[in-house]
Amino acid sequence: MHEAEDLLRVENLVTRFKSVERGKWVTAVDDVSIRLAPGEMVGLVGESGCGKSTLGRSIVGLERPQSGRILLDGVDLSSLRGRALRETRRAIQYVFQDPYASLNDRQTIGETLTEALIIIGMTDREAQRRRVHTLLDQVGLPDALAERYPRELSGGQRQRVAIARSLAVEPRVLICDEPVSALDLSIRAQVMNLFLTLHKDLGVACLFIAHDLALVRQATSRTYVMYLGKIVEDASSAELYARPSHPYTQALLGSIPSADPRVEAHREPPPIFGDIPSPTNPPSGCRFRTRCPRAMEVCASGPPPRLALAPRHHASCVIAGDLYAHSHPEPHRLPMPA
């Protein structure tokens, strides 16, 4: 795909925090580049603390990156000011993990949605009322809910309202940060299906952040794998799940339970061990080397090369080429039956 076809492009983004741990710096996002085409649903996966939320928050302006560029339709956000910046930022909306924390409990659902409509200049009361009705309908909620307060709603209903509020400003990109993981297991699939329907019907591009790999496999066309601030592998989701070529991705996928009990019975334990190292003091060279079952001396000496394994499939590991060549779809990595 040519660069001109990217809707959102993040280039070499670096976001650091001063850590509470003796004032050291945490480079939560370290030289990360990602791309989203119009209407594309892309996954971002990795263990807790690897920097997924910080990347998402940096893209929408909730964190201030130290360096790098964020471009929407080829326009560098850092070149914009005032109204132009506000309007461009509005095209990228964030859906939080915790819908309760992201809604104002003193406002009814109708007021919350109307507030978003006023931001885009919709001031006519009747037009607002109709649009609130449409938005609630789009997220599968009855009109009567407009009069209710967030505390009167279930978790699933609140997340639907949060999604409706994001849609109210007609975004082109949604950054969905673990949007179903705080919900009861029984309603996760419903809210996930809502995302997929909206994505298909409205053509909004999504960066879907999750540590549930099965969910990402189902929902996305491409996936980025992140480890300790770095993207370590990216590919089409079909290819990534069939031919993972970074030892970290292989370990992550090894931890997906199989739908087939025969595969489960013979599955090797995942080769990942130990905890994620402190981001205030990451390992030299390849950051995964301290937990990698295939680590070699060379891995400590410098950052691994980012190897192109196939069109739009990259992995940052010295042996990624070999791992790719020897990979083959294993039964437990094939798509689960519907």
Ligand SMILES: Nc1ncnc2c1ncn2[C@@H]1O[C@H](COP(=O)(O)OP(=O)(O)OP(=O)(O)O)[C@@H](O)[C@H]1O
């Ligand atoms: N405001 C902050 N101040 C200091 N450190 C922070 C801040 N926000 C995040 N961090 C640190 O940055 C690193 C990345 O955190 P981040 O929340 O982005 O990871 P994550 O992959 O989204 O994890 P999770 O899945 O648990 O949300 C962590 O070490 C975290 O402690």
